Amino acid sequence: MQTEPDFCPFCGTQGRLDEIESSILEYDSDFWLIYHWVCQVCGEQFDKVELSDYQEITLEDDEDSL
């Protein structure tokens, strides 16, 4: 599920955000999903990091294989 921010945290403009390609970061055996947005008005880029559920999926697969 995508949780797009309502407004730009730099200039406060609503509804003018471009989403660019998100990335996945593996850290301490957790997978973090990093969303990136660019504001069309002020040009600032900002990120939102969420813990991905990818790890739960792989853990279930590991249990099946044991």
Ligand SMILES: [Zn+2]
């Ligand atoms: Zn802005």
